[in-house]
Amino acid sequence: MSALEIRNVCKDFGNEQVLKDVSLAIDSGEFLILVGPSGCGKSTLMNAIAGLEPVTSGEILIAGEAVTWKTPAERDIAMVFQSYALYPSMTVRGNISFGLEMRKVPRAEREAAVERVADLLQISHLLERKPAQLSGGQRQRVAMGRALAREPKVYLFDEPLSNLDAKLRVDMRTEIKKLHQRLGTTIVYVTHDQIEAMTLADCIAVMRDGRILQLGTPDEVYNDPVDIFVAGFMGSPSMxxxxxxxxxxxxxxxxxxxxxxxxxxxxxxxxxxxxxxxxxxxxxxxxxxxxxxxxxxxxxxxxxxxxxxxxxxxxxxxxxxxxxxxxxxxxxxxxxxxxxxxxxxxxxxxxxxxxxxxxxxxxxxxxxxxxxx
The missing domain is CATH 2.40.50.140 (Nucleic acid-binding proteins)
Structure with missing residues (x-):
């Protein structure tokens, strides 16, 4: 059974069709990256998977269950945003445990989850600080920790590293790779950075103008591109x-x-x-x-x-x-x-x-x- 399946999804904004008959499927534990230039529809597709944007037509299934018209809370997903979206008045501990508290997880379980992800992300010494006291990389770790505190069916990452400087991006990319290898979680990750896509993904979906041009392994999209766009987009310097x-x-x-x-x-x-x-x-x-x-x-x-x-x-x-x-x-x-x-x-x-x-x-x-x- 696929962890995530998208069937013929279309999304219109007025007269503009942003997603055009998009279909894909990934298995449990796979790391899928949606990559493409700005405006290609990758963030819209991510929002549709999360339930933040209703689709015009098509189906979305998570772990075999149709969730097309379910709310985000009913989809059993966790999302890491580009902007971190941390609560400034809460400590790191409070930010990580907030989602669990809203789901009425018992206090002992919440505290155990916070300690687990803090140790995993090496932010235990930051638990009593507030977001304003953290660097960009530390805030990104907290945002990841909030998602990892839960154990959803799918994790969604929407350009999580785009606000970081070049060196920190490389470091955080490595951390995300290690986390995925250690936890075996199912991840859908949006980026416009093809180097991020090549280094992190098990599977890459290259998008353009609301369509998936090629879906394959990093080796396939790099060495066996289906057209000139994919060949030119993947690789630095380009083909x-x-x-x-x-x-x-x-x-x-x-x-x-x-x-x-x-x-x-x-x-x-x-x-x-x-x-x-x-x-x-x-x-x-x-x-x-x-x-x-x-x-x-x-x-x-x-x-x-x-x-x-x-x-x-x-x-x-x-x-x-x-x-x-x-x-x-x-x-x-x-x-x-x-x-x-x-x-x-x-x-x-x-x-x-x-x-x-x-x-x-x-x-x-x-x-x-x-x-x-």
Whole structure:
């Protein structure tokens, strides 16, 4: 039985359809992340799951029970908000235990729950303080503790880290990951940060314009994107998209990339990645997708298919990041980003020979933007 199931949910605000026939299901203990750009409908979907926003049509089931028209209190969920939503006049202890008190949980059980989550989140020394005396990270822990004090069927996190600074976000992300691994809870988590999505999720739903474009594991949405939007949204820096012409012959398929002022670049398409649809596309324009790490000056980082696939270009920008170096270089009609090792000694204006790992490249239709191969 799924811990959460959404069936053909639509949500309209006046004449605007914000959610368009959304369906998904996750099992007990799974960590689902809803990710997408601002305005894609992810927070509206979260509010519909919580019961804060009534749906126009469709069904929502929690642990097999239809809750579409039930109030938030009747859904057995706990929610952590972006704004923390702590009661300023209450101590940390009072904030954590308040929900349990409203549900008439006996005092001894409430106190035991507070001590349990305080120890889990390492905030025992803060229990008698008020929210104004806490840092942003501490307030976020209290908000999480209030949710964890209960044992609901589903936890909902609505961009809980967006108000934190960069370092604290990384630290809290790690804490949430540890909590999920330790407790095995079912979590639905909204974020616009694709790094958060990749590091935390068991399953990612990529949303755009009120629809789920792809639902899959982090590896699937990153390495096997269904279209150009998903490919470009997941990953930092994002995937490079290069216009090419698909050519075919007895030697297999090739991609011809027109390079201004220089000889055209021809890249072989891997035999292992051929699909029946490619035969109908010969002579047509396609879009080649290459991630920054698909370029390398080191043979050891390449798949067998990539050996011998070389290009040479003049570097326009070199950006050392410590762990690696990001290079900008012209390819086709525009520029691409290549991620190379920190020992690569190259400066802007110098020419560099790189190998291209075509074994991990992806191909898209230039008109529909859907994945071809």
């Amino acid at each position: 490079n998209f290069i216009a090419a012409t698909l050519e075919g012959g007895e030697g297999g398929y090739r991609l011809r990339i027109v390079t201004p002022d220089e000889e055209d670049l021809v890249l072989p398409w891997p035999v292992s990645r051929e699909t029946p649809d490619l035969a109908r596309r010969v002579g047509q324009q396609v879009v080649l997708g290459l991630r920054p790490e698909h370029f390398s000056e080191e043979d050891l980082r390449l798949t067998d298919q990539a050996e011998g696939t070389l290009l040479e270009a003049r570097v326009t920008v070199a950006e050392p990041t410590g762990a690696d170096i990001l290079l900008r270089l012209p390819l086709g009609a525009g520029e691409v980003t290549a991620r190379v090792g920190p020992k690569c000694r190259v400066a802007a204006g110098e020419r560099l020979a790189l190998r291209v790992d075509m074994g991990r490249a992806v191909l898209f239709d230039s008109e529909t933007e859907r994945r071809l191969a």
